Amino acid sequence: MASRDDYSARHLSVLEGLEAVRKRPGMYVGSTDSRGLMHCLWEIIDNSVDEALAGYASAITVTLHADDSVEVSDDGRGIPVDIEPRTGLSGLEVVFTKLHAGGKFGGGSYNAVGGLHGVGASVVNALSARLDATVTRGGKVHALSFRRGEPGTFDGSKPTDHFEAAQAGSPLQVSGRAKRGMTGTTVRYWADRQIFTPDAAFNDEELFARARQTAFLVPGLKIVVKDLRGAERAEQVFQYDGGISEFVEHLTPDAPVTDTWRIQGHGTFAETVPVDGQMQEVQRDCEVDIALQWGTGYDITVRSFVNIIATPKGGTHLSGFEQAMLRVFRKAVEANARKLKAGSDKLEKDDVLAGLTAVITVRIAEPQFEGQTKEILGTPAARQIVSKVVAGELEKKLASAKKADKQQTSVLLEKIVSEMKSRISARQLKETQRRKNALENSSMPAKLVECRAKEVESSELFIVEGDSALGTAKLARSSDYQALLPIRGKILNVQKASVSDMLSNQECAALIQVIGAGTGRSFDVSAVRYGKVVLMTDADVDGAHIRTLLLTLFFRYMRPMIEEGRVFAAVPPLHRVEIVQPGSRPNDVRYTYSESELIALLAELETSGLRYKEPIQRYKGLGEMDADQLAETTMDPQRRSLRRIRVEDADAAEKAFDLLMGSVVAPRKDFIIEGSRALDKDRIDA
Structure with a gap:
């Protein structure tokens, strides 16, 4: 050394x-x-x-x-x-x-x-x-x-x-x-x-x-x-x-609540910089150009740029934007508190930004970045200039007397207040769950049939259609790891309803409470109480409708569960065929899951020279099965079939849900009329 x-x-x-x-x-x-x-x-x-x-x-x-x-x-x-x-x-x-x-x-x-x-x-x-x-x-x-x-x-x-x-x-x-x-x-x-x-x-x-x-x-x-x-x-x-207005339309993930609003302006500031070896004060100009649009969802998509360079970690320009948005909308909600039924609660940043798609651009000569990779803008003056421009233009927009502007402003303020109420309700629900100790299960819905398993990974929650199916499912389930939650009829269509309506709906609130992970942007997938959620509805049109309504709720407010592949649809059989065996041997039972599968089975039996008992049992609902049949076909992991619900293309799924379940009727009517031409009337189970 x-x-x-x-x-x-x-x-x-x-x-x-x-x-x-x-x-x-x-x-x-x-x-x-x-x-x-x-x-x-x-x-x-x-x-x-x-x-x-x-x-x-x-x-x-x-x-x-x-x-x-x-x-x-x-x-x-x-x-x-x-x-x-x-x-x-x-x-x-x-x-x-x-x-x-x-x-x-x-x-x-x-x-x-x-x-x-x-x-x-x-x-x-x-x-x-x-x-x-x-x-x-x-x-x-x-x-x-x-x-x-x-x-x-x-x-x-x-x-x-x-x-x-x-x-x-x-x-x-x-x-x-x-x-x-x-x-x-x-x-x-x-x-x-x-x-x-x-x-x-x-x-x-x-x-x-x-x-x-x-x-x-x-x-x-x-x-x-x-x-x-x-x-x-x-x-x-x-x-x-079209510039950044087209960019916002490209980025927007859901149906619009407002048109694309364009905010433009500029400001000047003094900056001390070295010139020829000496520190001198120079005047700088900061140009602000912002395009934004609110959608029906709660996802926030904000892209910020300085001289076309992306700043994914934000900086002073993004801080100024958020500061102005919160200040302007707090003032607007306070001024219309009675009409909006906002109460005394204050808006937070995420309430205002929920569902927002925005592109924020500023142009500054010699901006200060943090590091060569330029991910964060550090120029202090940008915050105040952006904030002033955004506040001024937004206040004009909200005060506009034009009919279109007034309609959009009204809907937007209702959405923002609804997001605030949703956040407060979710927080209260979480606090209620935290307060309960191991001996207190009163916060869970009384109709929940709980399982004994403590490990989330191995547990399953079956959402069952109706009380009749619940009775059979209680006998068919394994109480060690399978829990049951019955729902009555068709739940609220959350694609059309507001957040507050969804939270006040008894069936939706019960389901969210049992899942235990919150909703929307506050949803925490790590807090989900079950490893699998299985939608178990009847194999008919009404059952398919209920399953679609449930999937809409999951897709809209608990999407991470679908993205992680933890939501399934049970596949109950349509027919029970009892095959007569020769001699003293016990009869064999086969289940089929569609008309075509039944026809193929009967043809196979005829070819083999085997007889079957008539009439063939056709299950109209889960309640028609006895416990052994329900366990064998739908609930026993060794023998059942489950269909995993996946979202391979979120954009396509969003458009499909909006088309089929949204509030705009005309496109859905056109879709049904167009699809009716390809429908085989013999397939209708009348």
């Missing part, structure tokens, strides 16, 4: 140029897996998008090549190729080899941009086995290649070809001529596999999503994404003239 005195200046390492990037890549791109690989691509794309934001580019093409390279091309002004006086290098070489170099540090070339730190292009260059940059300017095509950040020339077109490092002067080459007025930049690079993990790969779905998002944020910008890596080549073109 070296002595204390042996530690001296010669032990210190000084990393020159891009050496620091290769030594600590995680500092610049977050990681060296697929996430870091995609971050490099975003840096190059963002440079092209900044040209579009500045008004100089109208099209960007991103191509994933089969040789593991990626190419980004734009029709912007082209990176400068003249000599930068302080370094004596061409502008192109400066951008790709010098950290914190570029046209975004107050030189007037850009106003509000995404690439701010001046390290994006140079970091990608340092982490690439090869990078080729081509610039079209002034009627010429200029080319420059790099290997791991070092400029030079390759003998061929592959990163493994022989490379000759530049000796002196700028190695910029003129590779051809261009049409007059044509400008642009093309960057193609191969990520260095010495840096990135072997399994790091470009994700085309993520790329498509990011390209779509950017096209929404920059109206009119055309983005073409090509994936040439597989046998089936994929290409998508994104271009939206």
Whole structure:
């Protein structure tokens, strides 16, 4: 072990140029897996998008090549190729080899941009086995290649070809001529596999999503994404003239309560920044552009951006938005408390935001971000400016005398107050459950037939249609792990009803209470009291309707249970066929679950020369079975069949529930009329 005195200046390492990037890549791109690989691509794309934001580019093409390279091309002004006086290098070489170099540090070339730190292009260059940059300017095509950040020339077109490092002067080459007025930049690079993990790969779905998002944020910008890596080549073109209003419509998961509202404004603030080595106060402008829409559900979808860069962890702009929303709607509800029956309770942020889809964008010159990955906006003044703009525009909207605005405002305020009441009811229910001790079961509905199992995973709750079926199910169940909850008739259609109506409905409230995990956004799937929930209804039209109503309740207010595959539908039989066995052998019993299955069984028996007792028993309901039959066909895990309820496509499921169970009648009527043409009347069990 070296002595204390042996530690001296010669032990210190000084990393020159891009050496620091290769030594600590995680500092610049977050990681060296697929996430870091995609971050490099975003840096190059963002440079092209900044040209579009500045008004100089109208099209960007991103191509994933089969040789593991990626190419980004734009029709912007082209990176400068003249000599930068302080370094004596061409502008192109400066951008790709010098950290914190570029046209975004107050030189007037850009106003509000995404690439701010001046390290994006140079970091990608340092982490690439090869990078080729081509610039079209002034009627010429200029080319420059790099290997791991070092400029030079390759003998061929592959990163493994022989490379000759530049000796002196700028190695910029003129590779051809261009049409007059044509400008642009093309960057193609191969990520260095010495840096990135072997399994790091470009994700085309993520790329498509990011390209779509950017096209929404920059109206009119055309983005073409090509994936040439597989046998089936994929290409998508994104271009939206409606901007973030179209983005909100794309993101909205449910039926709208309001139209898409657009909030725009700006503000100025003073900021002290270093200018030529001295701290000076400069005036900044902050532009605010927000699109929002409330839907019938309770899911919150809010996307925030600064100069088209996503800020998934929010920041001061999001804080200002939420602050203004809460303040304005608290004031509006207080002013209409009597009409809305709001009482003295105060709104909380989640009450206002429930069901909201919003896209929040701000444009600021040189915003302050936390870290190179730019996930959080830190500019303090943005909070106050966004809050002021949002509050002013929302107050105008809520006070509007236009008929459409008044109708939407009225429905929206009712929804927000309903969310508040739902939150308070859910909290009271949870507090009631917490207060009860092990000896007190009075908080559970009296009609619940509980099981003895304490382990959630092994327990099952059967929701049974009617008291007659309950009596049989009590005898058929295994009381160790199977609990029963009867429901009377058809429960409330929660797709059409308000949250408060749902909570005040006796059957819905009992079911939610027995499940024990709350509702809506406060639903905690880890608190569910049973491992499986089985809907056991009659095998007829009414039973199917009751099952649909129950599924609507689960999908609307306890969706995580469906997403985890913990909700099932029992499959009771329709027919019982007793087959007469020859001699003294006992008769055999077979169950069938459809008319076609019964016909096939009878044909099989006729072919085999076997007789069966007539009439064949047709079960109209679960109550017609005795306990042994119900256990054998529907409740015994060894012999029963259960149909697991899944939501493979949440958007499609949402639309289906809204069509079949929602408050808008006309589309449902059209659906029924259209479907009636394909209905076989002989299938109707009259």
